[in-house]
Amino acid sequence: MSSARSPSPFDPSDRPDRLDRVQAPERPAGRGAAPTRPVSLADGVYHALLTGIADGTYGPDTRLPSEHDLAGRFRVSRPVVRAALERLRREGAIASRQGAGSFVRARAARPALGFAPVESIADIQRCYEFRLTLEPDAAFHAALRRDADALGRIAAALDRLTAATRQAQHRADADFAFHHAIAAASNNHYYAACLEALQPHIAVGMTIHGLALQGPRSGLRGVLEEHRGIFAAIAGGDGAEAQARMAAHIATSRNRLFEGRLLDLALDPGRAAKPGPAEPRA
Numbered sequence: 001m002s003s004a005r006s007p008s009p010f011d012p013s014d015r016p017d018r019l020d021r022v023q024a025p026e027r028p029a030g031r032g033a034a035p036t037r038p039v040s041l042a043d044g045v046y047h048a049l050l051t052g053i054a055d056g057t058y059g060p061d062t063r064l065p066s067e068h069d070l071a072g073r074f075r076v077s078r079p080v081v082r083a084a085l086e087r088l089r090r091e092g093a094i095a096s097r098q099g100a101g102s103f104v105r106a107r108a109a110r111p112a113l114g115f116a117p118v119e120s121i122a123d124i125q126r127c128y129e130f131r132l133t134l135e136p137d138a139a140f141h142a143a144l145r146r147d148a149d150a151l152g153r154i155a156a157a158l159d160r161l162t163a164a165t166r167q168a169q170h171r172a173d174a175d176f177a178f179h180h181a182i183a184a185a186s187n188n189h190y191y192a193a194c195l196e197a198l199q200p201h202i203a204v205g206m207t208i209h210g211l212a213l214q215g216p217r218s219g220l221r222g223v224l225e226e227h228r229g230i231f232a233a234i235a236g237g238d239g240a241e242a243q244a245r246m247a248a249h250i251a252t253s254r255n256r257l258f259e260g261r262l263l264d265l266a267l268d269p270g271r272a273a274k275p276g277p278a279e280p281r282a
Contacts, residue, residue, distance in 0.1 A: 041074075041076050041080045042080050042081075042083040042084045042087070043084075044074070045070065045074050045076060045080060045081055045083075045084035046083075046084040046087050046088065048074070049064070049070075049084060049085075049088060050088065050093060051187060051188075051189050053088075053093055053094075053104050054189040054193075055184070055189050055192065058104045059104065060104055060105070060106035061103055061104060061106055062103065062104045063100070063101050063102070063103050064085075064094065064101065064102045064103065064104065066101060067081045067082060067085070070085075085102055088102075089102070092105060093105060121263065122263050122265060123201070124201075124204060124205045124208070124257070125254070125258065125262055125263055125265065126265070127198065127201045127202060127204075127205055128205060128250060128251075128253070128254035128257075129254075130198075131198075131202070131250050132247060132250050132251060132254075134191065134194060134195075135179060135182070135183070135191075135195075135246050135247075135250060136243045136244070136246045136247040136250075137191075137243065138182055138183045138186045138188070138191040138195075138246075139182050139186075139230060139233075139234060139239075139242040139243055139245070139246035140239040140240070140242055140243035141186035141187070141188060141191075141239070142154075142182045142183070142185035142186045142234050142242065143233060143234045143236070143237055143238055143239040143241075143242040143243075144237065144239045145185065145186060145187045146185040146234055146235075146237075150181070150184065150185035151185070151234070151235055153181040153184070153185070154178060154181040154182055154185060154231055154234065155231065156177075156181075157174050157175075157177035157178035157181050158178055158227055158228065158231055160174035160177070161174045161175060161178060161224055161227055162224060164220075165220045165221060165223075165224045168220065169220075170206075170209075170210030170211075170213055170220060170223075171210075172203050172206040172207045172210055175206050175210070175227075176195075176199060176202060176203060176206060178227060179195060179202075180192060180195050180196070180199075182230070182234065182246075183195045185234065205253075205254075205257065208257060209253050209256060209257045213256070219256065223249075223253070226245070226248070226249040226252065227249070229245045229249075230242060230245045230246050230249060233245050
C-alpha cells in the first residue's frame with residue numbers, strides 16, 4: 001500500500017546518497033557493543049536506492065545515475081553497485097534499457113494507505129497512543145542517521161514554530177512538518193509514509209491542542225521548548241535522549257489535551273479497570 005503523498009521534501013540534487021546514510025546506526029556510547037553494519041556493501045547500496053525510489057527521490061521512469069557515478073557517491077566498487085542494481089531488477093523496482101542505463105519502473109496504482117477517519121474523542125486518544133509507539137523510535141533513528149540536509153528540514157519547521165509562538169499562535173502545519181521531517185531523517189520510509197497517512201488524524205489533535213495552548217495562560221512557549229529539546233538531541237546524535245524527549249512530548253501533549261483524564265478504551269467496559277497515573281478513568 002502507498003499513501004497519498006504531498007510533494008517530496010527530498011531532491012536528488014541536494015541529497016547525495018553516501019554509504020554512511022544507509023549503514024545501520026551505531027549503538028549509543030557506553031553500551032559496550034561494537035557498531036552494527038550492513039550485511040554487505042551491496043545491501044547498503046540496495047537499501048539506499050530502494051529508499052530513494054520509495055520516497056520519490058527517483059521517480060517513475062527516472063534514469064538512475066550510472067554505475068560509475070553511484071560507485072563514486074557510495075564510495076564502493078562498481079561490482080558492488082552492479083550487485084545492488086541486479087537485486088532491484090529482480091524485484092521489479094528498476095528496468096534496464098539497452099544503451100540507456102537503469103530506469104525506475106512505474107508502479108501500478110494501488111489503494112492508498114489510510115486509516116478510518118477520526119469520529120470521536122476516543123479516536124484522538126487512539127491516535128496519540130499509536131504515535132507513542134511510532135515517533136519515539138523514529139526520533140531515535142533520526143539522531144543516529146541524520147545528515148546536514150535532514151537537520152536543515154527539521155530546523156526549518158522549528159523556525160516556523162518559533163515565529164508562530166512569538167505571535168502567540170500555534171501552526172499545526174509547521175508542527176506536523178517538524179514531526180514528519182524527523183521521520184524522514186530516520187532514513188526509513190515506513191516511518192515517513194505512516195505519518196503521511198496519519199496526517200489528517202494527527203492534525204485534529206494538533207489543532208485542538210493548539211487552541212488549548214492559547215489564551216491568558218499560554219503554554220505555547222513550553223511546547224516550543226519541547227520541540228527544541230527534541231531537535232537538540234537529534235542534532236547532537238543522542239538517540240536515547242531524542243527517543244525519550246519525543247515520547248515525553250507526545251504524552252504530555254496528549255495529557256494536556258485530555259486534562260489528564262483519558263478514556264477507558266477497554267473492550268469490556270464492565271471489567272475492573274486499574275488505570276495508571278497517566279491514564280485515569282474518565
